[in-house]
Amino acid sequence: MNFKKLTQSQKQVYLAKAEITLVSEKLFLKCDLSLGDLAKESGIQLHTLSHLINSQANQNFRDYINVMRIGYFKEKVNDTGWKDFTVEQMVTACGFNSRATAHRAFIRHVGAAPSEYLKLHRLQYDHRTVPKKGYNFG
Numbered sequence: 266m267n268f269k270k271l272t273q274s275q276k277q278v279y280l281a282k283a284e285i286t287l288v289s290e291k292l293f294l295k296c297d298l299s300l301g302d303l304a305k306e307s308g309i310q311l312h313t314l315s316h317l318i319n320s321q322a323n324q325n326f327r328d329y330i331n332v333m334r335i336g337y338f339k340e341k342v343n344d345t346g347w348k349d350f351t352v353e354q355m356v357t358a359c360g361f362n363s364r365a366t367a368h369r370a371f372i373r374h375v376g377a378a379p380s381e382y383l384k385l386h387r388l389q390y391d392h393r394t395v396p397k398k399g400y401n402f403g
Contacts, residue, residue, distance in 0.1 A: 271313075280321045283307045283314060293333040296362040300326045331370040334359045338367075338379065342386050352380045 271279070286307040287293050295302070300318075303326075304311040318329050338359045341347045347355060356367035356379055364379075371379045 276317055276321050279309055279313065280317045283309060283317070287330075287333060293330050294337070294358070294360040296357075296360050298330060298360070328370075328374070330360070331366075332374055334361055334367075335370060335374055339382075339386070342383060343388050352383055355379070355383070 283303060287303065290306065292298055292303060292306060300315055301311055303309075304314045307314065309317075315326065318324060318326055322329050324332070334356075338355060341355065341359070347358075350358070353364050356364055359367070361367035361370070368378050371377060371382060375382060377385070
């Protein structure tokens with residue numbers, strides 16, 4: 266398939282197919298995911314896929330995947346199964362191959378480090394300080 270001959274609608278369909286493949290198979294959680302892996306899994310030619318990500322998502326492949334990983338991190342911040350995870354465990358579980366890589370991606374796309382994001386958005390579960398039913402906050 267020649268990506269230069271694709272209509273805008275076709276480009277959107279192919280990019281959606283790639284995204285569905287990434288999400289449904291959670292490929293973005295693989296720390297060693299490559300563009301070639303995604304091309305193989307989605308059935309979209311490598312050069313076409315690269316062009317689509319660059320032109321339609323306005324990102325390179327690495328940024329495109331890291332944004333998905335950041336989104337997953339944000340979803341898991343208050344997941345009770347992850348409440349005892351350290352920042353390092355969380356970013357690794359999200360597919361980042363190191364804390365430094367996650368840090369750079371977060372600064373670039375969120376404007377804060379993963380640890381800062383966690384401090385701002387993670388709920389604190391301290392059962393000793395939970396108000397009893399009927400407590401008046403006024």
